[in-house]
Amino acid sequence: MASFVLPAHPKIPKGKKLAVIILDGWGEQVSDxxxxxxxxxxxxxxxxxxxxxxxxxxxxxxxxxxxxxxxDDMGNSEVGHNALGAGRIFEQGAGLVDTALETGKLFxxxxxxxxxxxxxxxxxxxIGLLSDGGVHSRxxxxxxxxxxxxxxxxxxxxxxxxxxxxxxxxxxSLGFVDDLEQTLKEVRASGCDALxxxxxxxxxxxxxxxxxxxxxxxxxxxAQVLGEAPHKFASATEALKKLKEADPKxxxxxxxxxxxxxxxxxxxxxxxxxxxxxxxxFRADRMVMMAKALxxxxxxxxxxxxxxxxxxxxxxxxxxxxxxxxxxxxxPPEIDRTSGEYMVKNGISTFxxxxxxxxxxxxxxxxxxxxxxxxHELEEYVEIPSxxxxxxxxxxxxxxILIAEKARDAILSGKFDTVRVNLPNGDMVGHTGDFHAxxxxxxxxxKAVKIILxxxxxxxxxxxxxxxxxxxxxxxxxxxxxxxxxLDKNGKLQILTSHTCAPVPIAIGGPGLxxxxxxxxxxxxxxxxxxxxxxxxxxxxEAPADYEPSLIECSSxxxxxxxxxxG
Ligand SMILES: O=C(O)[C@H](O)COP(=O)(O)O
Ligand SMILES: [Mn+2]
Ligand SMILES: [Mn+2]
Numbered sequence: 001m002a003s004f005v006l007p008a009h010p011k012i013p014k015g016k017k018l019a020v021i022i023l024d025g026w027g028e029q030v031s032d033x034x035x036x037x038x039x040x041x042x043x044x045x046x047x048x049x050x051x052x053x054x055x056x057x058x059x060x061x062x063x064x065x066x067x068x069x070x071x072d073d074m075g076n077s078e079v080g081h082n083a084l085g086a087g088r089i090f091e092q093g094a095g096l097v098d099t100a101l102e103t104g105k106l107f108x109x110x111x112x113x114x115x116x117x118x119x120x121x122x123x124x125x126x127i128g129l130l131s132d133g134g135v136h137s138r139x140x141x142x143x144x145x146x147x148x149x150x151x152x153x154x155x156x157x158x159x160x161x162x163x164x165x166x167x168x169x170x171x172x173s174l175g176f177v178d179d180l181e182q183t184l185k186e187v188r189a190s191g192c193d194a195l196x197x198x199x200x201x202x203x204x205x206x207x208x209x210x211x212x213x214x215x216x217x218x219x220x221x222x223a224q225v226l227g228e229a230p231h232k233f234a235s236a237t238e239a240l241k242k243l244k245e246a247d248p249k250x251x252x253x254x255x256x257x258x259x260x261x262x263x264x265x266x267x268x269x270x271x272x273x274x275x276x277x278x279x280x281x282f283r284a285d286r287m288v289m290m291a292k293a294l295x296x297x298x299x300x301x302x303x304x305x306x307x308x309x310x311x312x313x314x315x316x317x318x319x320x321x322x323x324x325x326x327x328x329x330x331x332p333p334e335i336d337r338t339s340g341e342y343m344v345k346n347g348i349s350t351f352x353x354x355x356x357x358x359x360x361x362x363x364x365x366x367x368x369x370x371x372x373x374x375x376h377e378l379e380e381y382v383e384i385p386s387x388x389x390x391x392x393x394x395x396x397x398x399x400x401i402l403i404a405e406k407a408r409d410a411i412l413s414g415k416f417d418t419v420r421v422n423l424p425n426g427d428m429v430g431h432t433g434d435f436h437a438x439x440x441x442x443x444x445x446x447k448a449v450k451i452i453l454x455x456x457x458x459x460x461x462x463x464x465x466x467x468x469x470x471x472x473x474x475x476x477x478x479x480x481x482x483x484x485x486x487l488d489k490n491g492k493l494q495i496l497t498s499h500t501c502a503p504v505p506i507a508i509g510g511p512g513l514x515x516x517x518x519x520x521x522x523x524x525x526x527x528x529x530x531x532x533x534x535x536x537x538x539x540x541x542e543a544p545a546d547y548e549p550s551l552i553e554c555s556s557x558x559x560x561x562x563x564x565x566x567g
Contacts (some may be wrong), residue, residue: 002320002337004345005543011554014540016512017411017461019418019452021133022084024077024358025427025504026418027470028058030483032165034476034493036435037426040442044450049508050466054518057526057551058503060470060509065527067092067333068134074499075166076135077358077427079285081365082335087532093282094134100330101144105219107152111313111329113278118276124272127224127290128280128315129202130176130353133498135168136207136283137315139176143183145280150192157187158197160224161236162206165252166431166497169477173252177236186190196236197269200221207286210354210364211301214389217289218302223257225510226268226305253300253431253497254391266478276311276458276555278329284318284369285360291318291325321370335368337544338533343418344374348539351410352379352531354422355399361468362422365539380416382406393434396441398425404448408455417539423448426472433495438472453510462510462538470502506536506551508529516555526551 008014024044028495031038037045043429049056062068062075066083067090115124126145129137146157159180163173177196184194202205206220223229232407233239239258243250250256259267277294281287293299294312313327320332343350350363363381364371373379384399384406390399398498407421425441432438449465456463476485477494488494508517515537524531526548533543533550543550 004342004505005017006342006346006536006544007553009495009537009540011184012514012517012537017416018418018535018538019407019456019461019463020418020465020535021452021465022081022422022447023360023426023449023465024361024422024424025430025440025469025471025499026467026479026503027061027446027473027500027504027505029470029473029500031352034102034485036430036438036472036475037442038450039458039471040439040446044446045451045465045505046077047347047506048509049256052507054503055509056507057519059308059466059506059530059551060525060527061440061467061504062501065089065525065529067095069095070099070485072247073134073503075497077361077468078285078365078443080468082368083528084531085340086335086365086484087529087543089529089548090335092333093330093395094138095331096333097141097282097315101141101148103112107148107288107345109329110151111327115276115278115313116153118274119155120342121465122274122276123156123158123269124149124154125160125197125224125269125275125277127206127277128162129164129207130161130173130180131164131168132176133164135167135499136281136286138178141416142180142280145278146183146187146194146349147164150187150190150194153340154192157192159183159184159195160197161199162197162202163240163252164202165497166202169494170253170433170497174237174240179530181237195268196260196261197267198229198257199236200241200257200285202253204255206290207258208289209285210360211289212386214289215300217293219257220290221293221302221304223259225271225308227270227306229257229259230546231256233258233259235260271308273309278313278315281313282330284316285364287314287325288318291301292537298309311519319369319371321372331367338366338368339536340367342536342544343372344378346541347377347378348417349415350380350420350539351407351409351416352380353382353384353403353406353419355384355403355424357428358424359383362420362547366420369560391432392428392441393432393437396425396429397423397444398441398443400425400448401451407452410461411452411455411461416421417441418535421452430471431497431498433475435475438475442472456510460511462508464506464508464531464538466506467504468528470500471498473502474500508552514554517552519551520553523549523551
């Protein structure tokens with residue numbers, strides 16, 4: 001068994017309080033009028049950067065640096081917080097599914113064998129996000145899965161698709177539906193009865209997270225399982241077009257639930273006893289609630305009306321601690337020995353906080369997709385309820401100030417060695433595509449950082465401020481070479497609601513930071529996975545040998561005098 005005892009750092013003393021602040025969706029990009037962070041008033045973050053090359057730098061937050069398959073894969077919260085918490089780069093769900101499909105191992109595993117038992121007499125249902133965003137799922141993987149299932153005996157397949165417009169451009173769903181219909185046509189030609197059965201926008205249907213709003217999952221359940229929805233159409237293409245005509249404000253993220261019906265008006269694919277179901281998203285957070293609804297006998301979060309006896313598998317197992325779901329097609333990355341576990345086993349006490357929509361980021365993702373705490377004595381996790389039923393451009397301040405005040409109180413209480421928060425604004429408001437609201441959100445996040453840094457100042461502590469990936473720093477689709485916005489065919493800007501491939505800032509400081517601690521210059525390609533070793537060092541420990549190297553160096557213990565206060 002691995003030893004969790006960490007040696008003392010030879011130069012950095014223990015005992016200073018450390019605040020770790022994650023600005024969600026806060027990258028560093030071209031400073032122009034489409035960069036909401038640049039446009040926003042951000043005096044606190046500016047002061048951490050300007051003239052401070054020893055304590056401010058950029059780190060990579062996308063692509064292989066966070067375990068994603070390709071250099072042009074944008075970062076996301078799951079892989080970002082996994083890397084931040086675990087201190088190592090693990091091949092993530094996207095790549096693991098690619099390999100399992102390419103080698104055909106997916107179709108030989110016990111998870112597939114389990115759902116296959118339903119193929120002779122039941123229908124196979126595939127539920128998930130229809131896009132090529134690569135954050136929660138990927139269309140090419142879905143297409144390979146459909147073809148593979150048909151080749152391995154599925155006689156009847158029904159698709160329950162969630163339109164994206166968040167990790168990809170709004171309006172792109174029609175194209176993804178076309179591509180999917182083409183695949184279904186090919187599969188039908190081979191004798192498998194394959195159809196789209198239901199749909200809806202991801203933020204309206206099914207893909208809620210951290211139990212913020214069970215109504216979202218219920219709307220999905222009603223359409224997918226019960227075959228009931230307020231809107232009925234002959235095809236998904238017709239659904240998307242007619243719903244948009246009826247309400248031009250509706251977008252891919254927020255399409256209402258719909259079911260596809262046959263000529264007699266009957267839903268073509270409700271889920272019934274004897275069927276198989278696969279949730280094909282590889283990412284965990286927004287599938288956990290649906291997985292619970294499908295799998296748990298004891299379930300009271302909404303009235304399921306009918307709980308069909310099905311063979312259910314996730315693309316991955318979404319929660320390692322809950323073993324949810326029990327059956328899965330591809331094994332998730334085994335993210336072990338996270339920094340949170342090391343801290344607990346070395347007596348470090350932690351306070352972690354965010355609002356609901358990001359709470360799991362600083363707990364569940366941070367701890368390697370593991371729910372719960374390592375220690376009830378040493379860890380306190382506080383969730384501030386998020387607004388639900390609104391888009392965050394109408395309340396772009398979100399709960400950032402409340403989160404910061406909780407962190408401030410935790411720091412001032414003296415009870416915790418380290419305090420960790422996620423400030424959601426840049427990301428959650430950035431995803432709405434509303435530029436002005438995002439500016440307000442970023443300015444609020446900056447104020448929240450100030451509240452926490454002031455508390456750090458009072459207790460003579462240290463801080464580490466960073467982000468999990470870019471988003472708010474780029475609100476338009478750009479030509480990657482010229483960085484100029486790309487206009488659509490009507491000459492209009494294309495609003496970018498997604499994350500980016502931008503690097504993110506990291507800053508350290510505070511009166512407790514030994515004077516000679518600074519960022520090393522020999523790790524120009526440092527990424528989020530280098531942060532865990534950095535925080536362990538700041539807390540006075542050497543990092544585990546197999547962690548990605550720390551970003552900091554300190555010349556000698558004797559000369560570890562304190563930095564002058566900020567300002
Ligand atoms: O789930 C979402 O909201 C987006 O697809 C990705 O955003 P996140 O990775 O910041 O959560
Ligand atoms: Mn994020
Ligand atoms: Mn996001």
